[in-house]
Amino acid sequence: xxxxxxxxxxxxxxxxxxxxxAGVSLGPNAARAMKLIDPAxxxxxxxxxxxxxWPDRQNYWFSFRKGQDTxxxxxxxxxxxxxxxxxxxxxxxxxxxxxxxxxxxxxxHFGKRLESVEDHGDSVTLRFADGTQATHDALIGCDGIKSxxxxxxxxADHPAAHAVFSGKYAYRGLIPMxxxxxxxxDELARNAQMYLGHGGHILTFPIEQGKTMNVVAFVTxxxxxxxxxxxxxxxxxxAMFRDFEGWVDSTKQILTLMQKPDIWALFNHxxxxxxxxxxxxxxxxxxxxxxxxxxxxxxxxxxxxxxxxQVMAQVFDPxxxxxxxxxxxxxxxxxxQAQVKAAYDxxxxxxxxxxxxxDDWDKLKKILATKQAFIWDHDLExxxxxxxxxxxxxxxxx
Numbered sequence: 001x002x003x004x005x006x007x008x009x010x011x012x013x014x015x016x017x018x019x020x021x022a023g024v025s026l027g028p029n030a031a032r033a034m035k036l037i038d039p040a041x042x043x044x045x046x047x048x049x050x051x052x053x054w055p056d057r058q059n060y061w062f063s064f065r066k067g068q069d070t071x072x073x074x075x076x077x078x079x080x081x082x083x084x085x086x087x088x089x090x091x092x093x094x095x096x097x098x099x100x101x102x103x104x105x106x107x108x109h110f111g112k113r114l115e116s117v118e119d120h121g122d123s124v125t126l127r128f129a130d131g132t133q134a135t136h137d138a139l140i141g142c143d144g145i146k147s148x149x150x151x152x153x154x155x156a157d158h159p160a161a162h163a164v165f166s167g168k169y170a171y172r173g174l175i176p177m178x179x180x181x182x183x184x185x186d187e188l189a190r191n192a193q194m195y196l197g198h199g200g201h202i203l204t205f206p207i208e209q210g211k212t213m214n215v216v217a218f219v220t221x222x223x224x225x226x227x228x229x230x231x232x233x234x235x236x237x238x239a240m241f242r243d244f245e246g247w248v249d250s251t252k253q254i255l256t257l258m259q260k261p262d263i264w265a266l267f268n269h270x271x272x273x274x275x276x277x278x279x280x281x282x283x284x285x286x287x288x289x290x291x292x293x294x295x296x297x298x299x300x301x302x303x304x305x306x307x308x309x310q311v312m313a314q315v316f317d318p319x320x321x322x323x324x325x326x327x328x329x330x331x332x333x334x335x336x337q338a339q340v341k342a343a344y345d346x347x348x349x350x351x352x353x354x355x356x357x358x359d360d361w362d363k364l365k366k367i368l369a370t371k372q373a374f375i376w377d378h379d380l381e382x383x384x385x386x387x388x389x390x391x392x393x394x395x396x397x398x
Contacts, residue, residue, distance in 0.1 A: 009136065010103075011112035011126065013143075017100045022174055023050075023207035023214035024092050027061075027376050028084040030299030033306045036380060044098030048090050050207050053190030058086045060192070061295075064368060066361075067195030067202060068247055075188075075195070075250070079365045083376065087192035089214070091207050109134075114143060117152035117280060122318070124279050137318040138279040138325075140308065142301075145267060147286035153277045163267035165226040166291050168347050170266060171217040171240050173258025177206065180213040183253055189213055194350065197247060198359070201350040202254065215258050216292075218266075219243045220351050231265040266291045268344060271337045276325035279318075283308060288336040293346035296375050300336045303380065307331050310384045314391050327390045331383055339375060346371065 026045070034042035051058055061083040066076045113129040117139060124139045141149020145163050154161055180189040192205035202217045217240070240255055255261075269289045275282050284301030291297075311324045345354065349367065352359040357367065 008107055009134070010108045011114065011128070011134065012108060012110050013113040015110050017096055017108070018093070022091060022172070022212075023089040023205065024095075024298050025087065025089045025205070025295035026085075026302075027088070027296060027299050027372070029296075029376050029378055029380065030302045031085055031088070032380050033299070033302040036384065037302070037306050037309055038102070040102055041099065044102070045090065045095065048094040048098060048209075049088050050090065050209050051085075052087050052192055053206055053210050054187065057191040059083060061087055061372070062192045062194040062203065062205075064364075065193060065195050067197035067200075067251065075248075078361050079368050081368055081372070083372070087205050089205055089207050094208070114148045117141075117149060119152065119278050119280055121278065138321045139281070141280070141282045141286045142284050143286050145269070145285045145289035147282060149280060150272070150282050150286050152280050153282055154272050154274065158273075160270040160272045163269050163289050165221075165224070166266045166268050166344060166347065167224045168218055168220050168266045168291070168351075169226070170219070170264045170292075171215075171235065171243075171255065171258070171261050172264055173215050173235075173261030174207075175213045175215060175254070175257045175259065177211055177213050179257055180204075180254075183257065184250070195251065196350050196352055196364075198352050200243065200247075202244075202251065204254070215254060215261075217244065217255060218293075218347065218351065220348075220353065226265045226267075228265070231267065233263045233265075235261045235263060266347075268340055271340070272333070275329040275333050276322070279321050279325070281308070281325045281328065287333075288340050290340045290343045291347055292343070293350060294339060294343040294372065294375060296339050296343065299375070300339055303383075304328075304332055304336065306380060307383060307387050311387050311391050314388060314395075320395065323394045324391060327387050327394070330390065331387045335378070335383075342371065342374070 031042060034045055052060060059082055061081045063077050064079040066078060111130065114126060115129050116127045118125040123135050123137060125133055125135045126139065127133045139149060141147055143149055151161050177189060190206055190210060194203045195201060200219045204213050204215050207214045241252060244251060244255065267289065268291050272287065275287045283304045288300060308328045311327050315321060315324050348354045349357065357363045
């Protein structure tokens with residue numbers, strides 16, 4: 001009816017809502033999307049967000065610095081990238097707690113690892129590893145970069161069904177802020193920095209209200225291949241120091257202080273031809289898994305949630321769900337896939353390997369000044385209006 005909504009159910013594979021990893025950056029576009037979905041989501045974000053520590057650095061995303069001891073002075077700051085919300089990061093687990101508090105407890109059914117999806121045309125059946133199954137009017141798959149739902153949408157044999165190695169991996173770890181400040185000084189420790197070098201780059205930024213410095217050290221893999229079955233592996237410190245041979249001692253000291261670091265292979269998706277099939281749809285990393293070089297992957301998932309929620313608010317008959325998914329696909333797929341490509345390109349830019357640019361610092365400054373604008377400055381209210389209008393136009397044609 002026009003006054004009711006279908007019940008929602010969530011089937012996390014985990015035994016409880018939990019997150020891995022540490023800090024994640026969210027840009028001004030993500031903050032606007034939160035507000036448009038529900039101001040309570042944005043309020044939760046503000047409760048756990050960490051910005052740059054110094055008052056005069058609040059509106060800067062990163063300070064870009066020369067990261068190797070070459071003819072240029074190591075650590076020289078050559079560009080500051082202004083951003084409306086600055087470097088706004090949250091600890092993943094803390095922010096997840098804020099989101100979970102907004103969800104009715106009866107929605108989640110934990111320990112449900114998806115094995116297969118069967119689309120019956122007028123319903124969808126989910127089969128889980130524990131032998132149980134569930135049938136619903138529709139399925140929105142938010143099951144990440146190794147998504148089973150993605151396979152159901154585009155086919156497991158499609159070239160874009162599985163994520164591909166981006167050619168880069170990263171060492172990730174945390175340093176207590178007091179230790180980082182003693183090593184680097186307050187300015188470098190408490191404000192977001194990115195050090196660019198040949199074949200790698202290192203970024204640092206504060207998380208947990210400034211109590212901790214998050215460190216991510218990226219490396220280009222020489223052969224461009226990742227043959228290990230595991231994408232996350234325990235740290236081999238000797239290998240890490242070999243990767244950053246030629247970088248100055250202060251860089252290596254940062255790496256030495258990293259607590260419980262590990263290695264993450266960076267994969268991304270090739271463009272899917274569609275984000276839906278009949279009553280099955282994909283969202284977030286299941287749809288457009290990205291490398292992290294634009295700090296925009298999580299924000300794109302929030303934008304997905306905004307558009308799908310606004311369109312589905314117009315649906316009152318399950319038969320119309322495919323039309324809603326088609327509108328979501330039309331609005332979100334071009335933009336989200338453009339971000340995946342841009343993030344991939346940014347990785348080569350930061351590693352001073354972008355063709356025609358390399359370590360030309362003047363060219364780098366010009367590109368850095370504008371490359372995030374299409375992500376941060378996008379008019380999401382216009383996207384919502386477009387999506388709702390498209391859906392209503394589709395319904396008017398019936």
